[in-house]
Amino acid sequence: MNIELSENYSFEEYRSLFYRILDEKKLNKTSERFHILRAIYDTDGHFTVNTLYNKLKSKKYQVSKTTIYNTLSLLESFYLIEKHNFGGSCAQYEKCDTSTSHDHIIIIDTDEIIEFKNEKLNLLIKEIEDTYKLKVARRAFTLFCHKK
Amino acid sequence: MNIELSENYSFEEYRSLFYRILDEKKLNKTSERFHILRAIYDTDGHFTVNTLYNKLKSKKYQVSKTTIYNTLSLLESFYLIEKHNFGGSCAQYEKCDTSTSHDHIIIIDTDEIIEFKNEKLNLLIKEIEDTYKLKVARRAFTLFCHKK
DNA sequence: GTTCGTGCAAACATTTTGCAGCGTG
DNA sequence: CACGCTGCAAAATGTTTGCACGAAC
Numbered sequence: 385m386n387i388e389l390s391e392n393y394s395f396e397e398y399r400s401l402f403y404r405i406l407d408e409k410k411l412n413k414t415s416e417r418f419h420i421l422r423a424i425y426d427t428d429g430h431f432t433v434n435t436l437y438n439k440l441k442s443k444k445y446q447v448s449k450t451t452i453y454n455t456l457s458l459l460e461s462f463y464l465i466e467k468h469n470f471g472g473s474c475a476q477y478e479k480c481d482t483s484t485s486h487d488h489i490i491i492i493d494t495d496e497i498i499e500f501k502n503e504k505l506n507l508l509i510k511e512i513e514d515t516y517k518l519k520v521a522r523r524a525f526t527l528f529c530h531k532k
Numbered sequence: 533m534n535i536e537l538s539e540n541y542s543f544e545e546y547r548s549l550f551y552r553i554l555d556e557k558k559l560n561k562t563s564e565r566f567h568i569l570r571a572i573y574d575t576d577g578h579f580t581v582n583t584l585y586n587k588l589k590s591k592k593y594q595v596s597k598t599t600i601y602n603t604l605s606l607l608e609s610f611y612l613i614e615k616h617n618f619g620g621s622c623a624q625y626e627k628c629d630t631s632t633s634h635d636h637i638i639i640i641d642t643d644e645i646i647e648f649k650n651e652k653l654n655l656l657i658k659e660i661e662d663t664y665k666l667k668v669a670r671r672a673f674t675l676f677c678h679k680k
Numbered sequence: 681g682t683t684c685g686t687g688c689a690a691a692c693a694t695t696t697t698g699c700a701g702c703g704t705g
Numbered sequence: 706c707a708c709g710c711t712g713c714a715a716a717a718t719g720t721t722t723g724c725a726c727g728a729a730c
Contacts, residue, residue: 412704412709433694448712453695471617473720474694489660492669502660508652509675512637516648518677521640524619525673527657529666560684560729581719596687601720621695622719 395425398464398479405462419445420455424465430476430497470526487525543573546612546627553610567593568603572613578624578645618674635673 402421406413423439433452459465468476489498554561571587581600607613616624637646
């Protein structure tokens, strides 16, 4: 099975991948799961459980928070979203395509989140993997900054 | 006022710095605050609110969790400790001297935390500061790894 | 004596769990 | 029809808040 998403994937592609994973794992393809996936796809940047809950409610596709938590766990385990602990009161998520990775700068004064990529950092992490004989499963690189 | 701690500072040095900051800010020098500071000094590596609560209780210096939360906030604002959100159920803290900084590798299989320093990373962060015209107030760089 | 801090209990917020009933396959 | 999923309510957890009493200065 092709488990990669292209760089600017459509909802159909995202949905199809989710569908095929559910199928393979013999999990139910419920309408709630696809409504949640749609809400995620339509969200730019980071979101929380409440973001999705409110968005779905306002679109008359209300689902319980329990189900949102469940679905987000599933999606995380399938690498269709990423979970971040930036330190606020609740976890933040973002959709991801598996072909790219990026890190975060948080502007403290405004709570703005900037995403950035840095190839030197990727190389550095490879070096660290070799030095310590480790395989990095997930990295968290976040700079909390003030504007100069 | 000298606000730096030397590399292998004694408790007396740590305590004295805390004392002087409290003095300057006209905050009370309560016995609870110094008991908590002692417990932190005596802890190697990372700790949580509960770590300190239990440690103090077992030494017959019981203080309330409210006071521990208060004191940890104070110490964090004075840069005498650092707070981390690694993503577990609660925040982790560690004491710090202001002259050094390091990052973390978490071994997923064992929950072991390895501290490491990398000078290339420090340089890279300086470059990022320049590129984006930012001043980094705090950084979080953590690699979640499996052993190879 | 005034201000500040402590500690209790309650409030709060996020997340997890138990379970009855329903939907998917 | 068997099993998995949803959603409600309750529990669990970590953290914050309000307040009365006591300690620091």
